[in-house]
Structures are given as structure tokens and as C-alpha cells.
Amino acid sequence: MSVLYLSEQYSIAKLDGDTIIVRASPQPSIGRNEPYMKRFPLIKISQVVVFGDVTLTPGLIHALLERRIEIVYLTRWGGFIGRTIGNDHKHGQLRLLQSRAHDDPSAMLTIAKVCVRAKLHNQRTQLLRSNRTRDDQRIGEGADAIGALIAQVDALPDHDAAPLNPSQPQKGTVHGVLMGMEGAAAAAYFPAFAALLADEWQPMFTKRVKRPPTDPVNALLSYGYVLLTNQVAAAAQIVGFDPYIGYLHSTQYGWHWIWSRCSAPRLWTRWCSVC
Numbered sequence: 001m002s003v004l005y006l007s008e009q010y011s012i013a014k015l016d017g018d019t020i021i022v023r024a025s026p027q028p029s030i031g032r033n034e035p036y037m038k039r040f041p042l043i044k045i046s047q048v049v050v051f052g053d054v055t056l057t058p059g060l061i062h063a064l065l066e067r068r069i070e071i072v073y074l075t076r077w078g079g080f081i082g083r084t085i086g087n088d089h090k091h092g093q094l095r096l097l098q099s100r101a102h103d104d105p106s107a108m109l110t111i112a113k114v115c116v117r118a119k120l121h122n123q124r125t126q127l128l129r130s131n132r133t134r135d136d137q138r139i140g141e142g143a144d145a146i147g148a149l150i151a152q153v154d155a156l157p158d159h160d161a162a163p164l165n166p167s168q169p170q171k172g173t174v175h176g177v178l179m180g181m182e183g184a185a186a187a188a189y190f191p192a193f194a195a196l197l198a199d200e201w202q203p204m205f206t207k208r209v210k211r212p213p214t215d216p217v218n219a220l221l222s223y224g225y226v227l228l229t230n231q232v233a234a235a236a237q238i239v240g241f242d243p244y245i246g247y248l249h250s251t252q253y254g255w256h257w258i259w260s261r262c263s264a265p266r267l268w269t270r271w272c273s274v275c
Helices: 058-066 092-103 105-134 135-155 174-194 216-239 264-272
Strands: 001-006 012-018 019-024 037-040 045-049 071-076 080-084
Touching: 058 071, 080 216, 092 105, 092 135, 105 135, 105 174, 135 174
Parallel strands: 001 045, 045 071
Antiparallel strands: 012 019, 019 037, 071 080
């Protein structure tokens, strides 16, 4: 079964027998001078994801819902808006498992360890690859520091106990130690990240500053994180996860698990926490 992504703006999707037909008029402004038409067998579709200004006819919507095929609505840029489903919601068991893992300190730790290690590995790989041509001492030192932290993450116990003080859930726990390692990795990564910039940009960026950004590089980073946050939150919603339940940082009312801290390493950690 396949997911049908409808991203052609101002297109119309309708039902023709057991086939979905997608049509769009010519749009010279975006370089398309001919009409657009595609056919998709309905029997092969398991979910329809609609980006922005795409029209689904009532007949198609009814046919999708009768077959228990979800319709997920996103903004043009991928921000989650909502979903339409039939009588049978297929994600109940998935969310129950997500909640049970959140309430189990050892399961939480296992998931968080996998995600933090993956994030640190990706950071180190990025630095090492970039340093093949630059041979910069700062990049090498950052990669070495993150490599040492990866070894420390691997050495952490696999089990954790409930926090002694619920108001400080990370204090005195292995989970709290893991969070400290994640922060140490970020502290090692961003000085090395500065060396990846073009020569004229390097003087602008001395450290990561988020609220508010103090230079053009930090502003661009923060802007990119906002766009990426929307896309990742939408991806989590599409597959049925609850984006308000997290495993690394504390879950708070009204905060996405991918939104509580605006930095790339933390952002990806929250995305991985549901993988």
C-alpha cells in the first residue's frame, strides 16, 4: 500500500470509478504551460496527504472514508492542520504503546539513549566529513570530544529508576546524566560548526544564541529550525504519534516534544524519540 501525496497547488482530485484522477490547469508563472493529469488506483492507496490549496471532491472524500483511508491536511509548507478518518481509527494501540513507554523510566531511557547516540554520531560524522578538505583543528577537536561522549553514552546503564523528586525528574538519574552528555555534545559541536562557515561568515558567529538570535548566522539557524519543526511535527502526526509526548526532556503542557528547545540537536533528538 502507498501514501498519495497531493502537493500540486490549485489541483483538483476526483474519483473516476476505482481511480483517483488529479488535474491541474496550466500555470505559466511556475513554468507549467500544459495541463496536468495523473491517475492513481484507489486500491493501492492507504493514506492521502494534502499540501496546501488542493481540492478533493466530495465523492472522493466519501470513497476514501468508506475504505478507512485517512486524509491528512497540511499547509503548503508541510505544517500539520488536521486529519479526516473513517469509523475505525487505526492508531490507538500505537499511542498506547507510546504512553506506556513514557511512563516506564527504563523504556524512556532506552529510547532516549538510542536517539542521543544517533544525534551525536551524526554530528561527529558531519564534522569528520567536512574536515577532509579543511583540516581545521577546531573541527577535529569537536569531533574528538563528541566521539568521547558517544563512548560515555554507550557505557551508561540500561535501566533507570523513577526520580526521587518529581519536580526535578532528571536529578540523580541516569536520564539526567544522559541529558548532560547531550548538552556537552552541543557545546562541542557549535564551536566546530563555526569553522564550517565561509570565511566572511565566521566572524559573525561566535556561539549559538537562540532567544533572540544575535547575528545573521543564528537568525538563519533559528529560522531553519522553525521550518524543520513544522515538518517533523507533521511527519509525527501523519504516522499517528502524539507529538506532545517526549522521552528525553520533560513533557510540558502545550509544548511539542520537538519544540521545547530551539536547537538542531535537540530537535532531532525529539524526532528520533518516536522512531
